[in-house]
Amino acid sequence: MSITKQTIAIIGAGGSMGSAIAKSLADGNYRLLLFDTDLEKLGSLSEIIQRNHSAADLEPMSCSHESCWEADIIIFAVPHSAEKALAKQIRDVATQKVVISIANPVDVDFENLTTRPDTSAAEELQEWLPHSKVIKAFNTTFAADFEQPVIDGKQTDSFIAGNDKAALRMVSELVETAGFNPVIAGDLTVSRTLERMQLMLMQLTIKNDYEWHAGWKILHN
Numbered sequence: 001m002s003i004t005k006q007t008i009a010i011i012g013a014g015g016s017m018g019s020a021i022a023k024s025l026a027d028g029n030y031r032l033l034l035f036d037t038d039l040e041k042l043g044s045l046s047e048i049i050q051r052n053h054s055a056a057d058l059e060p061m062s063c064s065h066e067s068c069w070e071a072d073i074i075i076f077a078v079p080h081s082a083e084k085a086l087a088k089q090i091r092d093v094a095t096q097k098v099v100i101s102i103a104n105p106v107d108v109d110f111e112n113l114t115t116r117p118d119t120s121a122a123e124e125l126q127e128w129l130p131h132s133k134v135i136k137a138f139n140t141t142f143a144a145d146f147e148q149p150v151i152d153g154k155q156t157d158s159f160i161a162g163n164d165k166a167a168l169r170m171v172s173e174l175v176e177t178a179g180f181n182p183v184i185a186g187d188l189t190v191s192r193t194l195e196r197m198q199l200m201l202m203q204l205t206i207k208n209d210y211e212w213h214a215g216w217k218i219l220h221n
């Protein structure tokens with residue numbers, strides 16, 4: 001476990017995933033910088049977190065660039081359609097930093113991915129942030145899973161993919177702190193599989209009414 005406190009910027013912290021991630025990391029050895037286009041959402045989120053986690057170290061921020069400048073790890077908790085513009089805004093302060101792609105680029109009918117088959121949301125983000133270390137994580141866990149990562153008596157797996165070994169280790173620790181079992185699945189191209197897996201889980205969730213509380217578990221010896 002890292003002894004130094006890491007600073008994490010969550011961009012889109014007022015949304016379903018951003019707020020779930022922030023709450024799940026509030027007891028960890030992290031300083032959390034919360035940013036969202038809707039600053040009002042951040043006030044109520046901060047209040048809830050401070051009430052339930054008195055030792056939480058967090059700060060609502062009014063600027064994505066400043067948040068990312070201060071951060072060691074940046075989490076893009078926004079729709080994939082917003083990521084290119086966001087990447088352009090923060091590129092100069094994200095050099096050599098770990099940037100987590102949680103996006104599932106699904107269409108409005110949950111029928112297809114909007115990315116080409118020979119790439120993924122994570123690889124596109126890496127193209128837009130060529131000097132950052134993009135890691136895929138948290139895309140295979142629904143927002144509701146963060147409150148209850150143990151489903152049917154089993155701790156949900158959370159798959160991670162990326163090209164930088166040290167960055168993968170940092171993100172594995174983060175995923176573990178959030179309550180999931182981290183599974184490093186491969187390099188960043190494996191994001192194509194992870195994003196497709198989650199499209200299928202969304203389709204099954206709708207079909208079988210899993211109430212958006214479902215996850216993945218590899219059973220093994």
Ligand SMILES: NC(=O)c1ccc[n+]([C@@H]2O[C@H](COP(=O)([O-])OP(=O)(O)OC[C@H]3O[C@@H](n4cnc5c(N)ncnc54)[C@H](OP(=O)(O)O)[C@@H]3O)[C@@H](O)[C@H]2O)c1
Nearest residue numbers: 012014015016017036037077078079080082103104142143
């Ligand atoms: N929901 C899930 O269970 C789940 C699971 C795995 C992965 N994901 C992925 O997680 C990401 C977020 O999904 P979500 O369900 O949390 O969506 P959401 O509830 O709509 O949250 C997204 C948040 O990001 C904000 N935002 C958008 N553009 C921004 C920008 N440029 N700068 C700062 N904030 C911005 C939005 O504000 P406005 O509302 O004002 O636009 C909103 O508060 C998506 O990529 C999704 O594919 C979601």
